Amino acid sequence: MPDLPLLAWLLILSALVLGILAGHFGWGRRWTRGGSLRGVGARSFGKLHPDYLTGLDYLVTEQPDRALDMFLKLMDASADTIETHFALGALYRRRGEVERAIRIHQNLLARDGLAPEHREQALLALAQDYLRAGVLDRAEGLFQKVAETPRLRASALAALRGVYERQHEWQQALDTYRQLARIKAAPPRLVAAHYLCELAALELERGAIDAARTLLRQARREAAPFARATLLRAQIADRQNDRELAIRLLRSALHECPELLAEELPHLLALAGSEQRDALLAELVAQARERGAGDLKRLVFAAIAADLSGAAPLRDALESVFTQDATLNALWQEGRGNEERVARELGALLNHAERYRCAECGFAARSFYWHCPACQSWQTFESYALVKLR
Ligand SMILES: [Zn+2]
Numbered sequence: 001m002p003d004l005p006l007l008a009w010l011l012i013l014s015a016l017v018l019g020i021l022a023g024h025f026g027w028g029r030r031w032t033r034g035g036s037l038r039g040v041g042a043r044s045f046g047k048l049h050p051d052y053l054t055g056l057d058y059l060v061t062e063q064p065d066r067a068l069d070m071f072l073k074l075m076d077a078s079a080d081t082i083e084t085h086f087a088l089g090a091l092y093r094r095r096g097e098v099e100r101a102i103r104i105h106q107n108l109l110a111r112d113g114l115a116p117e118h119r120e121q122a123l124l125a126l127a128q129d130y131l132r133a134g135v136l137d138r139a140e141g142l143f144q145k146v147a148e149t150p151r152l153r154a155s156a157l158a159a160l161r162g163v164y165e166r167q168h169e170w171q172q173a174l175d176t177y178r179q180l181a182r183i184k185a186a187p188p189r190l191v192a193a194h195y196l197c198e199l200a201a202l203e204l205e206r207g208a209i210d211a212a213r214t215l216l217r218q219a220r221r222e223a224a225p226f227a228r229a230t231l232l233r234a235q236i237a238d239r240q241n242d243r244e245l246a247i248r249l250l251r252s253a254l255h256e257c258p259e260l261l262a263e264e265l266p267h268l269l270a271l272a273g274s275e276q277r278d279a280l281l282a283e284l285v286a287q288a289r290e291r292g293a294g295d296l297k298r299l300v301f302a303a304i305a306a307d308l309s310g311a312a313p314l315r316d317a318l319e320s321v322f323t324q325d326a327t328l329n330a331l332w333q334e335g336r337g338n339e340e341r342v343a344r345e346l347g348a349l350l351n352h353a354e355r356y357r358c359a360e361c362g363f364a365a366r367s368f369y370w371h372c373p374a375c376q377s378w379q380t381f382e383s384y385a386l387v388k389l390r
Contacts, residue, residue: 051070054070058070082108082118085104085105085107085108086108086121086122086125088104089101089104089105089125089129090125092104093125093128093129093132096132098129098132098133099133101125101129101132102126102129102130102133105122105125105126105129106126108122109122109123109126117151120146120149120151120152121152123142123145123146124142124143124146124152124155124156126142127139127142127143127146127156127159128159130142131143131159131162131163136163136166136167139159139163140160140163140164143156143157143159143160143163144156144160147160147179153183154180154183154185157176157179157180157183157185158180158185160176161173161176161177161180162376164176165371165376166376168198170195170198170199170202171199173195174192174195174196174199177191177192177195178192189222189223190222190223190226190378190379191378192219192222193219193220193222193223193226193228193229194219194228194370194371194378194379196215196216196218196219196222196229197215197216197219197226197228197229197232197370199215200212200213200215200216200219200229200232201232203215204232204235204236204239209236209239209240212232212236213233213236216229216232216233225252225256226256227253227254227256227257227260228253228257228370228379230249230250230252230253230256231249231250231253231260231264233249234246234247234249234250234253237249238271243271246271247268247271247272247280250264250267250268250271251268254268255287258291258295258298258383259356259368259381259382259383260368261298261299261302262298262301262302262305262350262355262368262383263367263368265299265302265303265306265308266306268280269281269306269308277311278311278312278313281303281308281311281313281314282313284299285299285313285314285316285317288317289317293321293324296317296320296321297321297325298383299317300314300317300318300321301350301383304318304343304344304346304347304350305347305350305351305355306347307344307347309339309340309343309344309347310340318339318343319339322342328346331346352366353366353384354366354384355367355368355383355384356368356369356381356382356383356384357381357382357384358372358374358375358377358380358381358382359380359381359382360372360375360377360380361374361375361377361380363375364384365381368381369381
């Protein structure tokens with residue numbers, strides 16, 4: 001998560017601190033009359049700890065770290081500011097100053113007579129600190145402990161699911177998903193379907209085809225149609241030398257998820273073999289034309305990237321895709337009589353371009369991911385070069 005912009009951070013912290021001060025010193029009405037802080041303080045708040053004012057000065061002069069040190073020192077000395085501790089701890093964590101957040105929450109937990117609900121809240125906050133710091137085993141243990149508290153169970157399990165995802169502990173992620181489903185707090189079932197596919201892919205890697213099939217059947221019960229499961233079934237068929245089935249399944253996966261085209265077109269054509277290649281390409285072109293200009297463009301780009309621009313069934317498709325786009329048309333007209341070279345150059349560009357982008361967070365990548373490495377969303381990758389070149 002990016003840091004808050006400095007101004008937003010200052011505003012939040014100022015509001016927080018003013019809130020505390022207003023609460024402690026009954027300032028509310030007087031503060032709205034305006035005037036400088038020191039002036040007001042000098043006139044009306046003789047008992048105000050001078051460090052508060054110093055801290056606020058640091059804020060005003062944009063020295064948030066020094067301000068935070070000051071407020072932390074003051075709050076360490078005060079016994080009745082639990083909510084403020086939580087708010088400041090969360091702000092530190094968001095700023096990435098995790099060690100300070102941990103210190104705040106550990107201080108809280110070390111207090112005698114801390115109310116049980118505050119202890120649970122502090123444990124949850126500390127677990128989130130460890131998660132942010134990347135100390136996953138500690139975060140996991142704490143989230144598990146907090147999950148026993150009914151009030152915080154959904155938050156703790158949701159975080160725990162994230163921890164297992166980051167560790168690629170797919171079985172545990174799935175178990176946690178099921179626990180969340182039981183309290184009606186689970187994310188969409190597509191997520192469970194992906195966990196099952198991750199597990200199936202692992203089984204496939206170790207050659208356990210039957211176990212992989214069982215998991216894929218379960219995945220399809222969670223989400224259908226589900227291109228990822230279809231793709232894995234195509235791999236199984238290929239491994240078992242059932243070429244026709246592998247082609248059918250792969251085409252079906254591409255139909256369900258056209259984003260896969262750039263990655264999977266070469267596999268599909270390899271399965272078809274040189275004698276069937278042109279017939280297959282002609283069918284794909286006809287289908288893409290039916291589905292619209294976007295799909296035809298995606299197919300043409302995938303073919304160009306796979307160095308297929310010379311294939312006869314693509315000639316008309318290349319012409320219509322290039323001439324319908326202002327930028328591409330300029331390239332195309334310049335290279336008239338030498339279309340294949342233009343397509344090759346574009347292919348080289350495409351192969352080095354970040355072809356995909358996460359629709360959720362904007363993370364761009366050259367390869368397709370089912371699970372965004374940046375924001376951990378599932379199945380949010382879309383073709384990026386298409387957008388950029390449009
Ligand atoms: Zn993302």
